[in-house]
Amino acid sequence: KQEVTQIPAALSVPEGENLVLNCSFTDSAIYNLQWFRQDPGKGLTSLLLIQSSQREQTSGRLNASLDKSSGRSTLYIAASQPGDSATYLCAVCGSGNTGKLIFGQGTTLQVKP
């Protein structure tokens, strides 16, 4: 059974720092991996999607990497800003034809001005 773990559960950094969020999964047979952002009491916003054949994806100050063989993904946030404060969720899509996502518990990020 696929399990997704995110470390750390919470992170507090001063503005301007570069930071890394970690995601690990137990079954390497995935179709893709996605990173989402969730603000308090809101729905999820898709940040980056990495297909199983890809190694990384970039969008602005965000860079996500994928190492299927080791079951790991990282989300790198450059030059963090207070507006980046949110919960970041990692989710993997299994190789079956269902589109179902298995989510980690998330990392709650606070960026202090």
Next chain:
Amino acid sequence: DGGITQSPKYLFRKEGQNVTLSCEQNLNHDAMYWYRQDPGQGLRLIYYSQIVNDFQKGDIAEGYSVSREKKESFPLTVTSAQKNPTAFYLCASSILDATGPPNYGYTFGSGTRLTVV
């Protein structure tokens, strides 16, 4: 603008009552999903549907029911059999590639917070 609309934003359920959460999308997406989120936890899949008039149970389907009569709509009913329904419910949709799972990311609604009173 295309997107997913969930309603209501807040819902209160009395003991023994069935309630229905609405989810509508105008993205022309094939697949729709219902997830449940509890405090400090990730999302768990309740039900999903890949085509009209067909749906499958997710990991925590007990006490819930769904229908998919139209491509745009995927309502979720929380029945009295669901003993702990207080949670944040999120609906999502995605395009389905004919050859496999979605190549494109999910789109999520803004959620419905259900509370038992």
